[in-house]
Amino acid sequence: MTVRPTLAGVAARAGVSASTASLAFSGSSRVTPATKERVLAAAAELGYAGPDPLAASLRRGHSGIVGVFIGERLRYSFRDPVSVQLLDGISEVLGTHGSGLLLLAGDSGRPPLEQILRMPLDAAIFATCGLEDDPALAALLARGVPVVAVEGPDVDGVPLIDIDDRGGVADLGRHLYELGHRRVATVAMPLRLDGTRGEVGAARRAMAHYRDVRHRIEGVEDVFGAVPTMETAGNAVAEGELAGRALLDVPAERRPTAVLAQSDILAAGVLSAAGGLGLRVPEDVSVTGFDGADLHWLAPARLTTVFQPTEEKGRAAAAAAMALVADRPAPDVLLPVRLRIGTTSGPPPG
Amino acid sequence: MTVRPTLAGVAARAGVSASTASLAFSGSSRVTPATKERVLAAAAELGYAGPDPLAASLRRGHSGIVGVFIGERLRYSFRDPVSVQLLDGISEVLGTHGSGLLLLAGDSGRPPLEQILRMPLDAAIFATCGLEDDPALAALLARGVPVVAVEGPDVDGVPLIDIDDRGGVADLGRHLYELGHRRVATVAMPLRLDGTRGEVGAARRAMAHYRDVRHRIEGVEDVFGAVPTMETAGNAVAEGELAGRALLDVPAERRPTAVLAQSDILAAGVLSAAGGLGLRVPEDVSVTGFDGADLHWLAPARLTTVFQPTEEKGRAAAAAAMALVADRPAPDVLLPVRLRIGTTSGPPPG
DNA sequence: GACTCCCGTCGAATCGATTCGATGCAGCAC
DNA sequence: GTGCTGCATCGAATCGATTCGACGGGAGTC
Numbered sequence: 167m168t169v170r171p172t173l174a175g176v177a178a179r180a181g182v183s184a185s186t187a188s189l190a191f192s193g194s195s196r197v198t199p200a201t202k203e204r205v206l207a208a209a210a211e212l213g214y215a216g217p218d219p220l221a222a223s224l225r226r227g228h229s230g231i232v233g234v235f236i237g238e239r240l241r242y243s244f245r246d247p248v249s250v251q252l253l254d255g256i257s258e259v260l261g262t263h264g265s266g267l268l269l270l271a272g273d274s275g276r277p278p279l280e281q282i283l284r285m286p287l288d289a290a291i292f293a294t295c296g297l298e299d300d301p302a303l304a305a306l307l308a309r310g311v312p313v314v315a316v317e318g319p320d321v322d323g324v325p326l327i328d329i330d331d332r333g334g335v336a337d338l339g340r341h342l343y344e345l346g347h348r349r350v351a352t353v354a355m356p357l358r359l360d361g362t363r364g365e366v367g368a369a370r371r372a373m374a375h376y377r378d379v380r381h382r383i384e385g386v387e388d389v390f391g392a393v394p395t396m397e398t399a400g401n402a403v404a405e406g407e408l409a410g411r412a413l414l415d416v417p418a419e420r421r422p423t424a425v426l427a428q429s430d431i432l433a434a435g436v437l438s439a440a441g442g443l444g445l446r447v448p449e450d451v452s453v454t455g456f457d458g459a460d461l462h463w464l465a466p467a468r469l470t471t472v473f474q475p476t477e478e479k480g481r482a483a484a485a486a487a488m489a490l491v492a493d494r495p496a497p498d499v500l501l502p503v504r505l506r507i508g509t510t511s512g513p514p515p516g
Numbered sequence: 517m518t519v520r521p522t523l524a525g526v527a528a529r530a531g532v533s534a535s536t537a538s539l540a541f542s543g544s545s546r547v548t549p550a551t552k553e554r555v556l557a558a559a560a561e562l563g564y565a566g567p568d569p570l571a572a573s574l575r576r577g578h579s580g581i582v583g584v585f586i587g588e589r590l591r592y593s594f595r596d597p598v599s600v601q602l603l604d605g606i607s608e609v610l611g612t613h614g615s616g617l618l619l620l621a622g623d624s625g626r627p628p629l630e631q632i633l634r635m636p637l638d639a640a641i642f643a644t645c646g647l648e649d650d651p652a653l654a655a656l657l658a659r660g661v662p663v664v665a666v667e668g669p670d671v672d673g674v675p676l677i678d679i680d681d682r683g684g685v686a687d688l689g690r691h692l693y694e695l696g697h698r699r700v701a702t703v704a705m706p707l708r709l710d711g712t713r714g715e716v717g718a719a720r721r722a723m724a725h726y727r728d729v730r731h732r733i734e735g736v737e738d739v740f741g742a743v744p745t746m747e748t749a750g751n752a753v754a755e756g757e758l759a760g761r762a763l764l765d766v767p768a769e770r771r772p773t774a775v776l777a778q779s780d781i782l783a784a785g786v787l788s789a790a791g792g793l794g795l796r797v798p799e800d801v802s803v804t805g806f807d808g809a810d811l812h813w814l815a816p817a818r819l820t821t822v823f824q825p826t827e828e829k830g831r832a833a834a835a836a837a838m839a840l841v842a843d844r845p846a847p848d849v850l851l852p853v854r855l856r857i858g859t860t861s862g863p864p865p866g
Numbered sequence: 867g868a869c870t871c872c873c874g875t876c877g878a879a880t881c882g883a884t885t886c887g888a889t890g891c892a893g894c895a896c
Numbered sequence: 897g898t899g900c901t902g903c904a905t906c907g908a909a910t911c912g913a914t915t916c917g918a919c920g921g922g923a924g925t926c
Contacts, residue, residue: 172882174883182906184907185885185886197905213658216659220881222634222883224568224571224881225883231581233616257619261628264634266618266631266634267618268619269619283569286568286569286573287569305565308565310520404812463813524912532875535878536874537913538913539874542914546873548873567914571912571913574880574882574911574912575914867926870923870926873920875919875921876920877918877919878917880914881913887906887908889904891904892901893903895900896900
């Protein structure tokens with residue numbers, strides 16, 4: 167391995183100055199085609215593959231890299247179709263701006279704060295990471311890195327890309343209410359990531375990290391008042407099944423006639439629990455979800471759910487990040503959701 | 517917004533030299549606690565949040581960022597549990613080394629080559645991107661960026677992290693053969709990403725981009741010789757269903773008694789196709805997969821499949837990348853796979 | 867008391883490019 | 897022939913830190 171050649175070397179060999187060589191590489195500036203060609207030839211001879219991104223970034227003042235924080239460990243986030251769609255939307259817009267996407271996974275345990283601060287980020291997107299007082303958020307802001315929050319912390323100076331969680335769930339609630347349901351229950355995503363499962367009390371509720379989870383509980387209450395709420399330890403089918411069984415495996419007169427799961431994934435688990443207990447959906451119990459993620463494996467059932475424009479959310483977040491990078495203002499965004507009635511909701515039994 | 521303070525500014529205010537200030541930040545070197553504190557205090561007053569990663573990286577010569585190429589667009593890759601697990605394994609090891617993971621999605625269309633070359637990568641991992649002659653691969657190598665391939669291009673100087681695709685599928689084949697199957701078919705993942713579906717001929721086969729796809733076909737042939745092979749346009753349940761229907765919706769005497777799908781996802785589609793045609797599994801037709809991804813939505817069927825240590829593959833890839841960055845040699849890795857017999861394979865009918 | 871050793875601090879070089887303002891040359895018009 | 901315009905090229909400053917070798921002063925030793 168010989169030492170990597172530098173722009174200066176190429177310039178010397180081409181018989182031009184470093185500045186001219188730089189111009190030759192930065193594209194179609196005011197450089198004679200002949201000179202440009204000479205520089206490129208010299209580069210080829212020396213095996214110079216183009217300017218060092220690090221040096222260029224330092225000089226330019228930005229790296230073309232946007233950090234995306236996903237709360238949990240990768241493996242959990244990616245199980246979740248919503249995270250994936252979100253990321254896809256983000257990546258799409260970043261791509262058109264020529265920016266890269268640096269994934270920052272929480273890993274729950276060790277705070278990756280130092281690692282984060284070592285990364286040359288032009289901006290950061292907090293995707294579903296709750297927590298107004300996240301140390302990483304504070305650190306980034308202190309450093310002057312523009313931050314965008316997706317259903318995340320609502321902090322001054324941080325554009326918030328949000329959906330109408332509460333209104334959407336309330337729509338679901340009204341749909342069920344109109345069908346005649348009066349005794350319902352909720353299966354909630356984790357209020358915070360500490361592995362807690364079970365009925366959510368007031369104390370627990372006060373500890374909630376996540377805005378969306380809170381809002382989705384409130385949406386139910388807007389229609390039904392306080393209802394039993396089972397918290398899960400993660401947004402996963404198995405968790406939904408656990409919670410569903412806890413709610414449904416009781417005498418019929420105490421059993422909720424409808425279960426509002428906070429995500430389609432959890433709803434899938436509840437459906438599975440219902441099936442396991444010999445309950446028919448929707449004849450014996452109605453089940454609803456949230457996200458509208460089109461879980462193919464639910465076929466032939468079509469889940470009654472609330473569709474949210476997840477990819478659009480991602481695009482909006484990336485667009486906001488790009489705006490901030492360009493020193494343009496980035497307003498908050500509130501995206502609409504839409505009730506989608508499927509085959510898993512119907513009148514209560516009896 | 518005031519101008520961001522620099523290390524020099526902090527040093528001046530603390531009454532020390534820039535070098536000392538740098539030492540104070542880089543942790544526990546030979547700096548008097550008192551001095552260190554003075555520097556930190558000055559930093560706090562000025563709102564200096566630590567050294568600029570770009571400048572530090574330039575000086576150090578590396579950025580702490582590893583690029584991970586996933587062939588297709590994000591949305592497709594992440595539908596695939598295998599990609600996700602792989603990424604998770606990679607991220608795990610990268611994390612322990614304090615390195616960041618820069619996601620590079622192909623987006624099929626526009627070549628993101630320029631974008632790639634703008635990124636300050638310490639190393640790159642080609643995850644399931646086939647193609648020995650990928651221009652991005654060439655560009656990175658030309659630039660001197662260490663590259664690792666996961667089931668990817670087999671190029672000199674590029675460590676290959678691989679699994680025994682062929683042997684694993686051959687194990688499946690023998691299992692089926694011993695059960696009595698003689699007329700089988702294969703549902704293949706795309707040989708290249710051009711949206712082609714249908715029976716794979718010799719010409720098409722010569723165009724294959726992907727080593728794993730090729731090897732999994734060969735594994736079947738090792739046991740059964742040439743068999744009908746349906747290519748899909750993507751690794752998705754719907755694609756598997758399409759291919760499955762094409763293979764199974766024929767008179768019983770021409771119908772294969774077993775279908776070897778190249779992935780669990782595709783197998784799920786084939787199962788669905790079989791169900792749609794009123795065929796029982798495994799009584800009327802056996803179905804096998806590959807990956808051992810534990811698709812929860814298959815319950816109660818347990819897929820007969822080949823387990824591959826996907827996460828381990830990711831860890832090995834990341835470890836190899838880290839080795840190369842540290843200028844240590846990184847040997848090829850071949851990970852074992854394991855036949856896992858489930859409830860979807862049995863003797864042929866009749 | 868002098869010499870040595872060691873440790874904390876400092877200067878200066880360096881990483882590799884970008885960019886602004888200056889320079890010089892050629893062409894054109896009068 | 898002279899003066900002006902314009903364009904390609906060049907010099908030098910700059911981005912913000914890291915790091916190596918040198919230096920100086922205090923402590924320990926004989």
